[in-house]
Amino acid sequence: MAFALTNLLQTLRIGSLGINKSDASDAMLVEKAKAKIDLQLAVPEITLEEVAHHDSFDDCWIVIYDRVYDVTHFLREHPGGDDVIMDHAGRDATIAFHGTGHSRHAVEQMRQFLIGELPPDQCIFRTGQNKVLSSGIPD
Numbered sequence: 001m002a003f004a005l006t007n008l009l010q011t012l013r014i015g016s017l018g019i020n021k022s023d024a025s026d027a028m029l030v031e032k033a034k035a036k037i038d039l040q041l042a043v044p045e046i047t048l049e050e051v052a053h054h055d056s057f058d059d060c061w062i063v064i065y066d067r068v069y070d071v072t073h074f075l076r077e078h079p080g081g082d083d084v085i086m087d088h089a090g091r092d093a094t095i096a097f098h099g100t101g102h103s104r105h106a107v108e109q110m111r112q113f114l115i116g117e118l119p120p121d122q123c124i125f126r127t128g129q130n131k132v133l134s135s136g137i138p139d
């Protein structure tokens with residue numbers, strides 16, 4: 001299903017380059033397809049208390065912008081070193097992550113480690129007036 005939707009998105013992108021198609025209707029279809037893909041990426045809620053249990057080199061979760069990432073297998077490959085991530089193992093690493101000024105590539109790479117999101121009452125970046133506004137951070 002995801003494969004089919006990806007194909008659809010690619011087809012529409014090519015179509016909207018100008019071959020007799022309404023850009024507006026293309027855009028609408030793309031938005032609908034994206035929404036379906038987003039639904040498929042839905043992840044479970046994980047509390048900060050649960051995250052705190054995963055604070056070791058062999059089992060390392062971190063929170064970035066209210067989302068939970070299992071970076072256990074990424075630690076050794078991290079271009080910035082394993083120690084800087086281990087400093088935040090089992091905890092919120094948002095400020096450190098953002099302060100380092102990670103590239104768009106890093107933000108994209110992060111998606112593959114996503115395992116959950118904080119419950120709404122523990123979110124501090126994506127709730128109420130505090131919606132994340134930084135460019136490059138996943139929607």
Ligand code: HEM
Nearest residue numbers: 069071079080084085093096097100102103105106109110
């Ligand atoms: C899943 C989470 C993370 C991913 C996918 C990730 C990815 C990357 C990547 C791809 C780079 C190379 C430079 C770039 O493209 O921006 C990098 C560098 C770096 N990262 Fe991360 N990172 C993550 C978490 C963190 C955290 C939590 C810290 C905490 C301080 C951190 C600190 C650094 C540092 C210090 C560098 C080196 C910057 C430099 O030498 O210019 N990263 N990271």
